[in-house]
Amino acid sequence: MEPLENNVSPEHPLAELGTLVLGVGGIGLALLAVVWLAVEGAVRWLPVSLEERAFPSASIEAPESPELDALLHRLAKGWPEHEYTLGIGVIDSPEPNAFALPGGQLLVTSALLQQAASENELAFVIGHELGHLAGRDPLRALGRGLLVSLALAAVGGAEGAGVAASAAQLGERSFSREQESAADRFALALVAAEYGHVAGAADFLRRLPDAAEAGAAERAASWLATHPRSAERVAELRALADRNGWSLEGELTPLPRGMSDQ
Amino acid sequence: MGGLFDLAVPLILLIVGYFAGTMAEQSHYKSIRVRELRMRRMPTTNLKKPPAHWRVEKVALVAGSTVVSVDYFKRFLAQLRGFVGGRVRSYESLLDRARRESVLRMKEEAAKLGFDAVINVRLESSNIAAPFRNDRGTAGVEVLAFGTALKLIRQP
Numbered sequence: 001m002e003p004l005e006n007n008v009s010p011e012h013p014l015a016e017l018g019t020l021v022l023g024v025g026g027i028g029l030a031l032l033a034v035v036w037l038a039v040e041g042a043v044r045w046l047p048v049s050l051e052e053r054a055f056p057s058a059s060i061e062a063p064e065s066p067e068l069d070a071l072l073h074r075l076a077k078g079w080p081e082h083e084y085t086l087g088i089g090v091i092d093s094p095e096p097n098a099f100a101l102p103g104g105q106l107l108v109t110s111a112l113l114q115q116a117a118s119e120n121e122l123a124f125v126i127g128h129e130l131g132h133l134a135g136r137d138p139l140r141a142l143g144r145g146l147l148v149s150l151a152l153a154a155v156g157g158a159e160g161a162g163v164a165a166s167a168a169q170l171g172e173r174s175f176s177r178e179q180e181s182a183a184d185r186f187a188l189a190l191v192a193a194e195y196g197h198v199a200g201a202a203d204f205l206r207r208l209p210d211a212a213e214a215g216a217a218e219r220a221a222s223w224l225a226t227h228p229r230s231a232e233r234v235a236e237l238r239a240l241a242d243r244n245g246w247s248l249e250g251e252l253t254p255l256p257r258g259m260s261d262q
Numbered sequence: 263m264g265g266l267f268d269l270a271v272p273l274i275l276l277i278v279g280y281f282a283g284t285m286a287e288q289s290h291y292k293s294i295r296v297r298e299l300r301m302r303r304m305p306t307t308n309l310k311k312p313p314a315h316w317r318v319e320k321v322a323l324v325a326g327s328t329v330v331s332v333d334y335f336k337r338f339l340a341q342l343r344g345f346v347g348g349r350v351r352s353y354e355s356l357l358d359r360a361r362r363e364s365v366l367r368m369k370e371e372a373a374k375l376g377f378d379a380v381i382n383v384r385l386e387s388s389n390i391a392a393p394f395r396n397d398r399g400t401a402g403v404e405v406l407a408f409g410t411a412l413k414l415i416r417q418p
Contacts, residue, residue, distance in 0.1 A: 005358075007354060007357075007358040007361075008351075008354045008355045008358050009349060009351040009354055011351060013280070013284075013335070013336070013339060013351070013352060014280075016339060016351055016352070017335075017338075017339055017342075020339065020342040020343060020346075021342065023346065024342050024345045024346060027345075027346075154345075
């Protein structure tokens with residue numbers, strides 16, 4: 001008697017692979033799309049007051065500086081329609097960088113203050129972070145970080161959670177090229193409004209390639225990092241200044257006394 | 263570049279796993295079928311006691327054990343299946359092969375030792391390699407078949 005051999009399903013494994021990839025992939029993509037839309041919707045409709053309550057700046061421990069605060073609020077005059085209660089703090093770090101946090105808190109690193117050659121340069125960096133706030137980018141990045149960690153957790157199973165967590169942090173840090181460009185344009189306009197010219201604005205960017213692009217975290221996950229190359233950003237800024245008739249030459253304002261010592 | 267490379271490695275492993283796994287499985291099944299035909303005359307049963315009219319000369323414990331591993335491709339299929347549930351088809355053949363191979367080895371041992379039948383046959387299976395521990399390791403399963411081999415006294 002021939003054995004029946006009915007313990008193995010007759011379906012071809014490649015057919016099953018096709019069904020599963022299409023099915024699981026389709027459901028996964030649909031889910032991600034739904035979360036994506038939810039994030040975009042939340043970012044668009046979430047009032048600033050609620051964002052500030054969800055991310056209170058009081059929970060961030062960073063020493064404040066009256067000089068920096070004054071500079072921030074002078075710049076913010078060029079963005080009168082904002083609803084944030086803006087604040088700025090200094091964090092101790094050897095890497096020159098600046099962050100905008102959900103809730104309207106800005107952070108600059110001590111290295112940035114030390115390396116800045118003029119107030120104009122610093123103003124551009126602060127303006128850039130204000131630009132991120134104007135685009136609600138930090139909030140959106142949080143949502144996208146959630147998206148990335150969801151996707152990675154699904155792919156990697158429970159073990160992927162650790163990777164997912166770090167990827168989520170990375171997602172919070174990196175904005176898209178368009179977001180960066182928009183923030184640059186926003187910053188340049190603020191700088192032009194404050195000083196009457198945009199001299200010195202791009203100086204920090206010009207120094208950036210060695211410092212920021214060699215960041216270990218970015219090298220480790222370079223595919224996730226989408227920072228536009230600094231040279232391109234400078235060129236974009238020059239073109240923007242030309243179009244608006246903002247002078248690239250002008251007197252640089254020295255940094256307020258004592259600021260770079262922090 | 264990095265992203266492309268990240269995709270290429272599992273893709274290559276999938277392709278290699280599919281072809282290597284399919285070849286191994288097909289040749290294993292071929293061997294199983296040939297040997298099952300060869301051994302089909304040896305009575306094998308899970309009854310605890312031999313039929314009353316059998317006169318037993320000698321008994322012994324015989325066992326056959328098989329360890330089978332899945333390939334990368336099957337594991338991937340099972341992982342995908344884990345999202346939506348349902349029959350894990352890709353593991354069915356794995357266990358089927360292990361069961362049949364173990365029974366065959368048990369019967370072959372009995373035959374080699376001069377026994378005529380195996381009764382009280384039991385099958386045990388155990389997972390001996392975790393598939394998802396730190397994403398390492400291979401899903402491997404052991405199936406043990408054991409039973410009581412009987413040598414019968416021929417009626418004159």
